[in-house]
Amino acid sequence: MSAPVYLELVSPAGTPAALVAAIDAGADTVYCGFRDCTNARNYPGLNFDVDEMAEGVAYAHARGRKLLAAINTFPRADDMAPWHKAVDNAAAIGVDAVILADIGLLDYAHRRHPSLRLHLSVQAAASNPMSIAFYRENFGVRRVVLPRVLSVDEVADVVKAIGIETEVFAFGSVGSMSEGRCFLSSYMTGLSPTSEGVCAPASHVTYVEDGDKIVSCLGGVTLNCFAKGEPAAYPTPCKGRYVTEGRASYLFEEPIGLNVANILPQLKAAGVTALKIEGRQRSRAYVTQVVSGFRKQLDALARGETPPPADDLKLVAEGGRETFGAYGKGWR
Amino acid sequence: MTKTTPAAKKTKAAKPRLTLGPLFFHWSPEKRRDFYFRIADEADVDCVYLGEVVCSKREPFFAPHHDAVLERLRASGKEVVLSTLALVTTHREMDAIRDSATDDLLVEANDVSCLQALDGKPFVVGPFINVFNEGAVNYMAAKGAVRVVLPVELSTDGVGLLAGYANKAKLGTEVHVFGRQPLSVSMRCYHARARGLHKDSCQFSCETDPDGLTASTLVDKPILAINGTQTLSHGYAALLREIPVMAKSGVTHFRLSPHDTDMVKIAALYRRVIGGTMGADDALAELTNLMPEARFINGYAHGKEGMVWVA
Known part of the structure; x- marks a missing residue:
């Protein structure tokens, strides 16, 4: 797979207002969840009902952007109906993809909605080409969100090996544990x-x-x-x-935020498809600030220029300090 | 000939087996070898899981003893299962997964990469692959799983439901009933970090703590145990009172997780509880005598915080 010329900017949208803010600030894609336990940010006052998400799809599509539905928790036994319904609803309102983690749910979505685009959530903890191949071959997964545990070199290796799109975390938390498997x-x-x-x-x-x-x-x-x-x-x-x-x-991790703004050329060279901003629980102002910050960087990069210093992003980083996290050497 | 009801038949067929899960800790090769020799010779368990689950850097140390241990365990009539790494990223780790997948032994897959490598060969789904519902159970059965080791986070109600679905799919189910509960895995080594080192130059500092390094809160309450890249509960899970209900719901295997204590005696206790010849409270009293310093937990089994003890 040759390196894409364009890095897709994927923004969180915890609320309909944040969705509009993200798109207006220049996000290529937004991701959001339904207002229940089917998504990994099930916090009070957040998320979308089906009508709101359908309006979000319309707002995004009218502007040539995309909307992804995160249905990325693991259903419990005898209680799969809400998750099945979330996948059915997402398909019915025309989301551009669903982001899933559970093997039972991936199997359901793949069988029931063969034309629905499936992305593999970071919660699936697929950290190597063999795992990713399993999801690609068995469920037709088209994009994998890589766990926040890989260095840039390892990301490049994975991209070369898997033949599907990759999305990597660009801004937010460091996430020191293998996600989806942390109790x-x-x-x-x-x-x-x-x-x-x-x-x-x-x-x-x-x-x-x-x-x-x-x-x-x-x-x-x-x-x-x-x-x-x-x-x-x-x-x-x-x-x-x-x-x-x-x-x-701080035995596991310092109070510090992840920010890849200064290694964008390396990530682009590694061949990643999309950059994910974390923070569906964060405010609309945060979304605007981070998305426009990255928009400027990516536009400069696309013009072949050196991206400007990303000082405006530092202010909203967790704890006011930044790291490359696992992308850099020595983090482990 | 007396007529047996289907229920009676089921109870008779469902005599649960006792297993010894993979050793999570970095013991010296000799200590590890001698531990397994003693398990082979003296422990009343039906199945033993061998293999490094936590850190691939530790793997070469035990390799020279692997064959001897395997032979001794097999000679004792115990089933041996090969456990694989829980977090796989490097080419060397992927090669190790491929090697395990082609081994003669039954394999416990602890990362999805292993499922890809097994390609139809029977396997055990390890506790580091999330199987929380009937959809996942049925999918694993179709892929050739023979049993599923359930996530430690499940309550006995959840265990019961999944055991029912697994039975229907002709799968066994296994539940961790003794030992510190694995709570997370990371690429970062916290043993090294706690001692001002990095994973790449860790000096194998995890070897100093045969049951893990205690991490306490700022108000001096022991809460977690660090084992290299793995984080475990500080308390030791001791599911004893919960065994009859889980056995009744169809759980086929109960797992003891190896610790630096008398695992032969612990196996004997659990065997008696499973066999119904010892009450859970008596077993708990004996367990307390064996491990006077240990704090026991069972919160997850009761749908509560994992760290608590529900009396």
């Missing part, structure tokens, strides 16, 4: 990211002031204690401070 949040809250679509649900998060410090807890487990004004991440288990051998540290 840390349910271990502390009883609610499962894999099935209920909520990692560190707000209902289980508390912040308590302790003098000039703030203590954050998840499910009653103390995850951090930081000075007011100190950068700190939302208390997911992988962003907490833990004590090992008498020393407190």
